[in-house]
Amino acid sequence: MQFPKLLGLLIAPVSSLFLTKVKMSEAISASSLNEKQESLKRSHEEDDVNEANKKTKVNRKKMAIVLGYCGEGYHGLQRNKGTKTVEEDIMNALLKAGAIGDDVFETAQLMSFQRAARTDKGVSALRQTLSLKLPVDVDIKSIAQHLPEQIRIFGMKRVTKGFNSKNSCDGRTYSYTCPSFAFAPSNVEPSEEYRIDPDSLSNVNNILKMYEGTKCFYNFTAKRRPNDPSCNRYMKHIACSEPYMKDGLELVEITVKGQSFMLHQIRKMVGLVMAISRGITSVETMTKAFQTLKLDLPTAPALGLMLEQVHYDSYNKRFGSDGMHEALDWAEFESEIQEFKDKVLIPHIVKTEKAEKTTLYFITQELPRHTFNVRDEAAEECAGLLALGKAANLIESEDKSNDSYLNDNLNTLAQAAQSVSPEKFNSKSD
Numbered sequence: 001m002q003f004p005k006l007l008g009l010l011i012a013p014v015s016s017l018f019l020t021k022v023k024m025s026e027a028i029s030a031s032s033l034n035e036k037q038e039s040l041k042r043s044h045e046e047d048d049v050n051e052a053n054k055k056t057k058v059n060r061k062k063m064a065i066v067l068g069y070c071g072e073g074y075h076g077l078q079r080n081k082g083t084k085t086v087e088e089d090i091m092n093a094l095l096k097a098g099a100i101g102d103d104v105f106e107t108a109q110l111m112s113f114q115r116a117a118r119t120d121k122g123v124s125a126l127r128q129t130l131s132l133k134l135p136v137d138v139d140i141k142s143i144a145q146h147l148p149e150q151i152r153i154f155g156m157k158r159v160t161k162g163f164n165s166k167n168s169c170d171g172r173t174y175s176y177t178c179p180s181f182a183f184a185p186s187n188v189e190p191s192e193e194y195r196i197d198p199d200s201l202s203n204v205n206n207i208l209k210m211y212e213g214t215k216c217f218y219n220f221t222a223k224r225r226p227n228d229p230s231c232n233r234y235m236k237h238i239a240c241s242e243p244y245m246k247d248g249l250e251l252v253e254i255t256v257k258g259q260s261f262m263l264h265q266i267r268k269m270v271g272l273v274m275a276i277s278r279g280i281t282s283v284e285t286m287t288k289a290f291q292t293l294k295l296d297l298p299t300a301p302a303l304g305l306m307l308e309q310v311h312y313d314s315y316n317k318r319f320g321s322d323g324m325h326e327a328l329d330w331a332e333f334e335s336e337i338q339e340f341k342d343k344v345l346i347p348h349i350v351k352t353e354k355a356e357k358t359t360l361y362f363i364t365q366e367l368p369r370h371t372f373n374v375r376d377e378a379a380e381e382c383a384g385l386l387a388l389g390k391a392a393n394l395i396e397s398e399d400k401s402n403d404s405y406l407n408d409n410l411n412t413l414a415q416a417a418q419s420v421s422p423e424k425f426n427s428k429s430d
Helices: 003-056 086-096 102-106 140-144 198-209 265-277 284-289 313-319 331-356 358-369 377-396 405-419
Strands: 060-069 124-135 151-158 171-179 213-216 232-240 244-246 249-258 305-311
Touching (some): 060 331, 086 140, 124 331, 171 358, 198 232, 198 249, 198 265, 244 331, 249 265, 265 284
Antiparallel strands (some): 213 232, 232 249
C-alpha cells in the first residue's frame, strides 16, 4: 500500500471525529444561547409583574385606635361568630371602608389585630385601644360612617412595629357608676330620693382602701384554682367620688386603677362593698375574701362598669417624643371623649336604672341571698344535680292536669340553674 493512501486511511476517522465534536459543540452553544434568551425574557416578565405589584400593593403600617362604646345589646367586645359583639361591628366598618379585604375580615390576625382589654356583656368603654395594621392613607371618618351611634372612634396614631395594645400597656383604669343608695346604711330604705351623707361616703372609701396593694383576688373571679399565682393582683388606687345629680338620680363613681383584672373581679369587688355598707355582712368578710377558701360573694350588675383608660406610660416615655411617634394619652381628643361619656354612657346608665331598677333589685333581692361564708361546693353540686333530676322527672311526667305543673317546672329549673354553676366544672384559667 502506498504511503499517501495509508495516511488518508489514518486521517479520515480522526477528521470525522473532529467534525462530529465541532457540530456537537455548535449545537450545545445554540442551546445555551436559547436558554439564556428564555431566561432573560422570563426575567423581564418577572420585573414587569413586580413593577405592577409595587404599583398595586397597599402600604400598611401599625396603628393604634382609641374608641368608646356603649355595651348595651352587645355580648361583649371580643369577636364571636354568631353573636353580636363590638369587634364584629368594627370589622364590618373596616371592610365597608375598604381598609381591609375579605381575607383579613375573616382572619383578623393577618393585620396583627389586638385589643387592650376585653369587656364582658353589657360593659362599656371610654378609651378602649386597638392595635392593627392599616393603610397609611386610611381615613378614620370613612370607617366611622359605617359604625352605629353607640360606637365612636375618637382618634388614630402611628405606633412602632412591635407595639401591642394589650402587652404594651402598664395598667388599666375602670369606673363603676351607680346610684348612691347602693351604699345606704341598713336602717335606711334605698330609693331614688336617697342622698348620701359625708359619713357614709367616708365609710365607703375606707372599705375600698382595703383593696389597695397586692392581694389575692381568688374570691373575686371564677375558673381559677385557689393557689393560682395569677390571682395575685396589684391595685394601685381605688376611691369613690363625690355624689352628683343626673336626671333626678344621685350617682357616685368608683374608680380603680390596677395593672390587670380578672373575669368579674371589679363587679365582685363593688358587690362586696355594697354588702358591707348595707350591713348585710361585716367588714371582716373582706379580710376572709383575700384568703383561698371559696366564699359566697355577690357580683354587682354589669350596667355601671366602664373601661376608662388604658395606660402606656413606658411606651410613651420611650417612643412618645422620638420624632416619629406620638404619646398614647389621647389628650387632644379629651373634650370629644368626655362628651361621649356625659351624653351617651351616663344617660344610658340612668335611663336603664330608672326603667329596670337594676341596682335597687340587686341590693334588695340579690345581696340578701348570699351567705358570705365558705361555700360547700360538693353540697351545692349535689343539690344542683338533685334539682336537675327532679326537673327531668317533672318534664317526663304524664300527669299535666295539675295547674301548678308549669310553675313547678320553672321553679325547679331555676333552682337547678342557680345550684349548678359552670365554674364548678371548669377550673381552667380564663
